[in-house]
Amino acid sequence: MGALREKFWERPLRDLSPAEWEALCDGCGRCCLHKIEDADTGDIEDTNVACKLLDTETARCTNYANRKAFVPDCLRLTLKIVEEVQWLPESCAYRRRAEGRPLPEWHYLLSGDREAVHHAGAGVAGRVINEVDAGPLEHHIVDWGDAQ
Numbered sequence: 001m002g003a004l005r006e007k008f009w010e011r012p013l014r015d016l017s018p019a020e021w022e023a024l025c026d027g028c029g030r031c032c033l034h035k036i037e038d039a040d041t042g043d044i045e046d047t048n049v050a051c052k053l054l055d056t057e058t059a060r061c062t063n064y065a066n067r068k069a070f071v072p073d074c075l076r077l078t079l080k081i082v083e084e085v086q087w088l089p090e091s092c093a094y095r096r097r098a099e100g101r102p103l104p105e106w107h108y109l110l111s112g113d114r115e116a117v118h119h120a121g122a123g124v125a126g127r128v129i130n131e132v133d134a135g136p137l138e139h140h141i142v143d144w145g146d147a148q
């Protein structure tokens with residue numbers, strides 16, 4: 001990882017270096033879960049079904065560097081995507097900064113604790129099921145709430 005500037009997370013997203021962009025992720029795991037989009041209304045429902053590469057106990061990708069080879073449609077978040085999509089959680093560090101909000105105190109960049117995201121209720125570690133075992137997505141619709 002390249003050098004990270006002091007308090008880089010307070011800078012506008014467009015000013016972040018690739019390394020700083022990567023480091024901004026709080027590791028909640030929410031974007032690695034399947035969603036169901038209503039074909040008529042465009043409404044999106046959350047599920048507790050995780051991508052096959054997500055470690056369901058830690059909410060970390062088990063093959064982040066090579067994930068595209070195994071999950072070709074894995075979305076690589078860009079500034080444009082962050083500004084356009086509706087489904088990033090309220091707590092997502094990218095969404096917060098795109099909306100001009102500060103990081104929450106539990107974010108590891110402030111707390112120094114990578115597990116704090118899960119203790120705060122914003123992360124999905126231990127609360128999801130792997131897509132390989134899940135069966136129909138419609139059986140797994142959940143409301144994750146809006147941890148701040």
Ligand code: SF4
Nearest residue numbers: 025026028029031092
């Ligand atoms: S929802 Fe945002 S903060 Fe959470 S894992 Fe995805 S990119 Fe990172």
